Structures are given as structure tokens and as C-alpha cells.
Amino acid sequence: MNFKDLEYFQRLVREKNFTKVAKAFQVSQPTITYAVKRLEDELGTELVYRDQSHKQLIITQSGLVLSRHISNILKELTIAVTEIDRLKEETLDFGLPPIIGNFYFPKLSSYLFKNNLMSHIHLVDGGSRDLYGLLRRGKIDLALLGSTQPIRDDELTSELLVEKKFMIVVSPQHPLAARKEVAFAELKDEPFVLLNEHYVHPTAFKKMAQQAHFEPQIIYQNSNLNILKGMIREQIGIGFLAELAISPEDKLVTIPITDSPQPTFMISLVQREQILDSTIRAQLIELIREFSTNDINKKNEEIR
Structure with a gap:
């Protein structure tokens, strides 16, 4: 045929x-x-x-x-x-959302350059939802994806690495900045600036709002994290972001949410079920697992 x-x-x-x-x-x-x-x-x-x-x-x-x-x-x-x-070129297309990339890639890049692997890896940027679609269509080999529930797909294999909390993010000058924690229902009069539907954040935000029984004031949504951080610093609105999205250099305040239960930001290593074996892929996966384990151990030590 x-x-x-x-x-x-x-x-x-x-x-x-x-x-x-x-x-x-x-x-x-x-x-x-x-x-x-x-x-x-x-x-x-x-x-x-x-x-x-x-x-x-x-x-x-x-x-x-x-x-x-x-x-x-x-x-x-x-x-x-x-x-x-890709086998001919010995390259690997690796999907990395900006938030997860900021957390993992600085650690990964040092090892990749040291072991001459960086030239074999092509980073594909995008929100978790977009990268998930690229994985299903075979456009990328593997990705680190964010979700609010475990990823189950017959065409993909998924390995949950770590879970992070969602936080309320405000300017240091905002009245909420002095708070150690906050209930979501207390934010019904606050204007929010959020990531858009290319990310998983809106799903988690909607769940929190439904639990708190109010309709939030969403004044702006965008896929550019830096723009949102700038708007939060200028007190145009407050943010709702996974804790790993904020670093000390951002000069922003993160406030834990007291509601229970609440969704978590799950980071999973996802790849196609039938992907061919590759030494580069195996090395990258092992490295990601190692960093994830170290992060969990570090968190456990901080709790103790």
C-alpha cells in the first residue's frame, strides 16, 4: 500500500x-x-x-x-x-515551561555544558498546556510539565517529580505584604493579574475561587511572567503563582494560602510512550531525577 x-x-x-x-x-x-x-x-x-x-x-x-x-x-x-x-543529528527536543525552566535549567545547564551535551539539546519554550500538545503530536521528545493533577495519557509516560505550593504574590508595599498567611476568601476585593490559559495556573485559581465561593476580579491575563511580576511590583494587582516562580531577585512577597484542601503545582517528567532509546535522553532524565530528589531532601531538612 x-x-x-x-x-x-x-x-x-x-x-x-x-x-x-x-x-x-x-x-x-x-x-x-x-x-x-x-x-x-x-x-x-x-x-x-x-x-x-x-x-x-x-x-x-x-x-x-x-x-x-x-x-x-x-x-x-x-x-x-x-x-x-533526530537520531541522525543526535538531538533531543526538550520542552521546558518558563516557570519550571527558571527552577531547573540553571542547575541543568552547568552539567550539560560540562559534559558537552548542550549542543545536542534543543530547548522548546512554552506553557505546559502547549508543550503537552507538542508531546502528543510527536513534535518534542520529552518535557517537564506543570499540572494540578497527575498526567494520565495512553500515549505518554509521566513521572511525578515534585509538588510545589501556589502562593499569593504582592508588592513589598502592599498592605498584605506583612501577612504570614492568608485565606483565599479574604481576597475577594483584590484585583488579580494572572497567567493565561497556556499555563495551568488558571485551573488552580478557579478551584480556589470556587472553594471560597466568590468571583475574583481578574483585571489582566498574559503569558509573559516578567510582565506580570512588573505589574505586581507596581501594585496594579496581586498575583497567584507557583512558589518556584518567584526568586529573591524579583523583590516580591509570597504569602502562603491557608485553605484546605488546595491544589498543588505538580511537576512531572513526561515523554512519548514509544520514543526510541537515546543515551542523551537517558542522561538528561537521570540528571532531572537527581535534582528533584535533592530538592525534596532539602525541603524535608528545612521542615525538620
């Missing part, structure tokens, strides 16, 4: 017009016709028929079944070609 025939047929299902399909692939119309005929001969069934009375092309039930499977076949073929190309 010719993969090109499958591509032609899949486009025909969408266009329902031989001429449009031929034009899209820059081939002659008979090329598309013969491709469909070859598929029908191989499968022993009619895939399309022309309704002469209405002058339209009809896709048969057999054709629709084939089309559904072609989608998966072409998707896996694209992923296979991508993975093979």
Missing part, C-alpha cells in the same frame, strides 16, 4: 473533489483517480462513488473507516520520520 495513495485519499475525503486534490498536490487528476482505484482493489471494496444526480462525491462507509485509520497512520509516520531525523 502506497503512503502517497493514503495521503491523496485523505485529502479527497476532506475536499470531496478530485480536481481540488490534484491541484493541492500539484499532480494530474488521473493520478488521484488511479490512487483511489488502487486502494479499492487492494481492500476489495468501494471507497467513493459519484452521485451523478446531485453532482457530488460520496464517501462510502468503508471509505470513512479507512480515513479514520489513515489519520493515525500518517500521524505515526510523521513522528517516525521526526524521530529518525
Whole structure:
């Protein structure tokens, strides 16, 4: 079975017009016709028929079944070609959201440069939701993703590394800055500046608001963390961020939330189920696990 025939047929299902399909692939119309005929001969069934009375092309039930499977076949073929190309180049596409990247990458980069691995790793920036989509489509090899619940997907393997708390973030000059902790319900009159839907923060924020039984004042949402931090410093609004999003250099105050239960910011190492073995990938994964374990041990020591 010719993969090109499958591509032609899949486009025909969408266009329902031989001429449009031929034009899209820059081939002659008979090329598309013969491709469909070859598929029908191989499968022993009619895939399309022309309704002469209405002058339209009809896709048969057999054709629709084939089309559904072609989608998966072409998707896996694209992923296979991508993975093979990466093997040739010895590169690894690694998804890293900004917040998690700020926490992990300074530690990772030192080791990667020291062991001449940095040139083999291509960092892909984006929110956790966006990177999750890239993983499912095989566009990246693995990623560190944030979520508010464990990631379960038949096409992916996920390993929970650490959990972090969400915090209220304010300017040092804000009246709340002196507080050691705060209940979420106390914030019903506060304006919020938040990360947008590319991140998992809005999901956690919505859960907190529902538990506190009020509709928060969200005055601005953006995907740029630095912009939000600047707005918080200028007291335009207060923030709701995972604790690892804020560093001492930001000159901002983080306040723990007292509500119970409350969502946590889960950091997971996620990769495709069928990804090919790679020495570089194995080294990177082992390093990430080591840093995560050290962070947990450090936190436990601080608690004791």
C-alpha cells in the first residue's frame, strides 16, 4: 500500500473533489483517480462513488473507516520520520515551561555544558498546556510539565517529580505584604493579574475561587511572567503563582494560602510512550531525577 495513495485519499475525503486534490498536490487528476482505484482493489471494496444526480462525491462507509485509520497512520509516520531525523543529528527536543525552566535549567545547564551535551539539546519554550500538545503530536521528545493533577495519557509516560505550593504574590508595599498567611476568601476585593490559559495556573485559581465561593476580579491575563511580576511590583494587582516562580531577585512577597484542601503545582517528567532509546535522553532524565530528589531532601531538612 502506497503512503502517497493514503495521503491523496485523505485529502479527497476532506475536499470531496478530485480536481481540488490534484491541484493541492500539484499532480494530474488521473493520478488521484488511479490512487483511489488502487486502494479499492487492494481492500476489495468501494471507497467513493459519484452521485451523478446531485453532482457530488460520496464517501462510502468503508471509505470513512479507512480515513479514520489513515489519520493515525500518517500521524505515526510523521513522528517516525521526526524521530529518525533526530537520531541522525543526535538531538533531543526538550520542552521546558518558563516557570519550571527558571527552577531547573540553571542547575541543568552547568552539567550539560560540562559534559558537552548542550549542543545536542534543543530547548522548546512554552506553557505546559502547549508543550503537552507538542508531546502528543510527536513534535518534542520529552518535557517537564506543570499540572494540578497527575498526567494520565495512553500515549505518554509521566513521572511525578515534585509538588510545589501556589502562593499569593504582592508588592513589598502592599498592605498584605506583612501577612504570614492568608485565606483565599479574604481576597475577594483584590484585583488579580494572572497567567493565561497556556499555563495551568488558571485551573488552580478557579478551584480556589470556587472553594471560597466568590468571583475574583481578574483585571489582566498574559503569558509573559516578567510582565506580570512588573505589574505586581507596581501594585496594579496581586498575583497567584507557583512558589518556584518567584526568586529573591524579583523583590516580591509570597504569602502562603491557608485553605484546605488546595491544589498543588505538580511537576512531572513526561515523554512519548514509544520514543526510541537515546543515551542523551537517558542522561538528561537521570540528571532531572537527581535534582528533584535533592530538592525534596532539602525541603524535608528545612521542615525538620
